[in-house]
Amino acid sequence: MLDGLADRMNWSAPFDRGRGTVRRGRGIAIGIKASVSPTTSVAIVYLFADGSCNLYCGTVDMGQGAVTVMAQIAGEVLNIPAERVKVVHPDTDVTPYDMATLGSRSTYHMGHAVRLAAEDARIKVQALAREVGLPEGSQVPLAELFQKKYKMQAGNIVGVGHYIPSYVPPDASGLTPQATPFWMIGGAGAEVEVDVETGHVVVTRLVNVADVGRPLNPRIVATQLSGAAIMQLGITLFEKMHHDNGQVTNASLADYKIPGIFDIPPIENETVEAIQHSGPFGAKGAGETGTFSVSPAIANAIHDAVGVRITELPLNPEAVFRALRAKQNQPLEDE
Amino acid sequence: MSATKTITFTLNGEQVTAEIAPHHNLIEMLQNQFDLFGARESCGQGICGSCTVSVNGRAVSGCLYLAAFADGAEVVTVEHLDADGKLDPVQGAFIEAGGFQCGFCTPGFVLMSKQLLDEQSDPDDDQIRHYLSGNLCRCGAYPEIMEAVKIAAKKRNKRESGI
Numbered sequence: 001m002l003d004g005l006a007d008r009m010n011w012s013a014p015f016d017r018g019r020g021t022v023r024r025g026r027g028i029a030i031g032i033k034a035s036v037s038p039t040t041s042v043a044i045v046y047l048f049a050d051g052s053c054n055l056y057c058g059t060v061d062m063g064q065g066a067v068t069v070m071a072q073i074a075g076e077v078l079n080i081p082a083e084r085v086k087v088v089h090p091d092t093d094v095t096p097y098d099m100a101t102l103g104s105r106s107t108y109h110m111g112h113a114v115r116l117a118a119e120d121a122r123i124k125v126q127a128l129a130r131e132v133g134l135p136e137g138s139q140v141p142l143a144e145l146f147q148k149k150y151k152m153q154a155g156n157i158v159g160v161g162h163y164i165p166s167y168v169p170p171d172a173s174g175l176t177p178q179a180t181p182f183w184m185i186g187g188a189g190a191e192v193e194v195d196v197e198t199g200h201v202v203v204t205r206l207v208n209v210a211d212v213g214r215p216l217n218p219r220i221v222a223t224q225l226s227g228a229a230i231m232q233l234g235i236t237l238f239e240k241m242h243h244d245n246g247q248v249t250n251a252s253l254a255d256y257k258i259p260g261i262f263d264i265p266p267i268e269n270e271t272v273e274a275i276q277h278s279g280p281f282g283a284k285g286a287g288e289t290g291t292f293s294v295s296p297a298i299a300n301a302i303h304d305a306v307g308v309r310i311t312e313l314p315l316n317p318e319a320v321f322r323a324l325r326a327k328q329n330q331p332l333e334d335e
Numbered sequence: 336m337s338a339t340k341t342i343t344f345t346l347n348g349e350q351v352t353a354e355i356a357p358h359h360n361l362i363e364m365l366q367n368q369f370d371l372f373g374a375r376e377s378c379g380q381g382i383c384g385s386c387t388v389s390v391n392g393r394a395v396s397g398c399l400y401l402a403a404f405a406d407g408a409e410v411v412t413v414e415h416l417d418a419d420g421k422l423d424p425v426q427g428a429f430i431e432a433g434g435f436q437c438g439f440c441t442p443g444f445v446l447m448s449k450q451l452l453d454e455q456s457d458p459d460d461d462q463i464r465h466y467l468s469g470n471l472c473r474c475g476a477y478p479e480i481m482e483a484v485k486i487a488a489k490k491r492n493k494r495e496s497g498i
Contacts, residue, residue, distance in 0.1 A: 063437030063474050223433050223479060230475025253378040253471070261467050264477045 027300025031292030034180030036103035038167035051143035058098030077118035104285030111280035112163035121159025188293035199321030214282035228290030347415035384470030387443035413442035428487035436474035
């Protein structure tokens with residue numbers, strides 16, 4: 001991954017350091033994170049008499065594309081197109097248990113549960129085929145199997161799957177051989193321009209390189225990585241939450257600046273394909289991976305540009321200017 | 336109880352009337368009286384663009400635009416873009432480019448992009464950014480949105496040249 005980053009950043013090539021009041025710098029960073037563990041996911045695949053398929057799963061799709069990927073997994077096992085799998089949205093009256101949609105856990109944990117539920121359903125379909133006297137491997141459509149058994153469009157098959165990862169709690173010294181079912185690994189590289197008169201930082205290039213296992217839907221994963229990096233870019237540069245005795249005092253979105261379209265640098269995303277052998281179809285979580293390294297990469301680039309090491313976010317003009325003045329032994333007064 | 340007023344306007348091509356109070360904004364009226372939820376109030380301050388509605392051909396922030404001002408106007412919401420049974424080229428381009436994750440801001444971006452392309456058939460990156468700078472996307476789909484607008488421009492120009 002570091003190699004991928006260095007290549008993309010042309011790390012060994014000469015670098016323009018800027019001139020006058022605008023100094024240029026570049027930095028890279030790499031981060032790893034565990035997925036929350038141990039957690040459980042349960043899924044139900046329901047095959048109807050007409051051959052249609054519902055998938056009941058509690059993963060909340062908030063834009064990350066979980067519904068698409070879960071349908072892909074069920075479709076892959078059942079050998080039907082993903083678009084024919086109707087994913088039933090989370091509803092505690094209807095959908096089975098899932099720990100939560102967080103911690104980049106859904107593709108891995110719910111993905112396994114969906115895979116197992118679909119495999120369970122597939123075994124039952126094969127049993128039904130035997131029951132109605134069809135030879136092994138016959139590709140008779142499901143609706144016809146039901147018709148043969150019930151003499152009408154009736155019946156159903158329910159496949160259930162649950163997944164609990166192996167996990168070993170930490171011992172007295174805090175060590176465990178199995179802390180998490182998978183690790184997320186994300187790297188970022190940034191090039192910045194720092195205005196030494198104002199402390200204003202402009203990110204002129206942002207590179208994300210991520211190990212996401214085998215991306216089940218590469219297009220969705222690329223958008224996730226890019227979006228995650230942009231959200232982290234906002235936290236890195238702009239988003240300052242003000243508190244007064246625990247009460248947030250930013251009055252509105254006007255006082256809590258999230259990135260707008262003018263704030264987006266040219267972004268490149270690259271996935272290092274490294275199959276996660278314990279994951280469903282080689283996949284693992286990718287939700288947070290794009291966030292890990294953006295802040296340290298930009299902070300490193302600022303350090304490279306103007307020699308100040310800032311360890312608190314956001315790296316807004318005030319923070320950078322204060323650091324520059326402190327470095328010149330002319331610190332500004334506190335607020 | 337505040338006094339209400341009856342207004343008449345064109346909504347997505349149809350003549351309609353609505354009973355409104357002076358303080359109602361366009362979004363409240365569209366959601367409560369016409370079940371149109373495509374324009375969504377988010378910041379409520381005209382900063383984020385997710386409540387964008389077209390009034391007399393101009394995009395307005397529905398959260399700041401008083402419903403009373405719609406009297407006699409021509410109002411178009413995102414729901415009208417596929418009125419002929421086909422997605423608008425801009426909508427198709429957003430799908431093609433994956434110009435969203437959660438989709439909450441998308442109607443606003445789509446309406447603004449459409450207005451941009453009505454005015455400027457082949458915008459460059461800076462023009463696109465300038466035009467969409469009043470729309471916020473918390474999922475950070477901006478690079479894909481830029482791509483979507485370019486695809487939409489191509490689609491529309493192809494359609495107009497009849498190729």
